[in-house]
Amino acid sequence: EIVLTQSPDTLSLSPGERATLSCRASQSVNSVYLAWYQQKPGQAPRLLIYGASSRATGIPDRFSGSGSGTDFTLTISRLEPEDLAVYFCQQFDSSPPFITFGQGTRLEIK
Amino acid sequence: QLHLQESGPGLVKPSETLSLTCSVSGGSISTSQYYWGWVRQPPGQGLEWIGHTFYSGTTRYNPSLKSRVTISVDSSKNQFSLNLRSVTAADTAVYFCARPGSAYRIDYWGQGILVTVAS
Numbered sequence: 001e002i003v004l005t006q007s008p009d010t011l012s013l014s015p016g017e018r019a020t021l022s023c024r025a026s027q028s029v030n031s032v033y034l035a036w037y038q039q040k041p042g043q044a045p046r047l048l049i050y051g052a053s054s055r056a057t058g059i060p061d062r063f064s065g066s067g068s069g070t071d072f073t074l075t076i077s078r079l080e081p082e083d084l085a086v087y088f089c090q091q092f093d094s095s096p097p098f099i100t101f102g103q104g105t106r107l108e109i110k
Numbered sequence: 111q112l113h114l115q116e117s118g119p120g121l122v123k124p125s126e127t128l129s130l131t132c133s134v135s136g137g138s139i140s141t142s143q144y145y146w147g148w149v150r151q152p153p154g155q156g157l158e159w160i161g162h163t164f165y166s167g168t169t170r171y172n173p174s175l176k177s178r179v180t181i182s183v184d185s186s187k188n189q190f191s192l193n194l195r196s197v198t199a200a201d202t203a204v205y206f207c208a209r210p211g212s213a214y215r216i217d218y219w220g221q222g223i224l225v226t227v228a229s
Binding site for chain 1: 158162170172206210212213214215216217219220222
């Protein structure tokens with residue numbers, strides 16, 4: 001089982017600043033199967049990034065993903081108050097077939 | 111636009127079976143491209159994949175829950191369901207139905223339903 005560890009647990013930044021969120025895997029992950037989600041309070045998660053670096057439909061270009069192997073990053077440039085949320089990374093491992101999520105990073109906007 | 115909606119009891123007694131249904135609208139559950147699955151989130155905690163099924167009946171479950179879980183499809187009603195047996199307080203969570211698409215990214219989610227396990 002691949003374990004995803006996200007850091008930091010909580011990030012507190014001001015509007016206009018840049019946020020860098022990390023997702024580290026216990027084993028190498030195929031980038032095709034690495035996704036990021038945003039979950040605002042009281043809502044279901046929303047797909048932000050898939051294939052490690054492709055933005056989902058309707059996601060602003062302030063959100064970008066990068067990385068490969070065991071280290072992946074979600075970057076949010078020019079933070080806005082509406083970016084207050086918990087962000088999760090997710091991967092799929094085919095052997096055995098298993099979906100796992102990171103524990104999440106809480107983004108606070110000052 | 112695909113829409114998923116969970117339904118079922120919000121309170122289940124310990125040792126009983128948690129049963130939820132996800133109704134799908136805006137598309138057919140029998141499409142050959144997609145899986146249909148469940149994810150849960152204990153209060154204040156992270157996300158846990160429960161399992162998913164193909165419309166033909168092929169299923170994949172989280173190994174930690176495999177002995178207690180069944181996910182099935184009812185194509186005639188365009189619904190799929192979750193049964194979790196022998197529940198305990200640790201199964202208290204918001205349960206989301208979800209559609210893993212290409213490369214197992216989850217591009218559609220239900221709004222979620224809180225299920226509390228208590229006597």
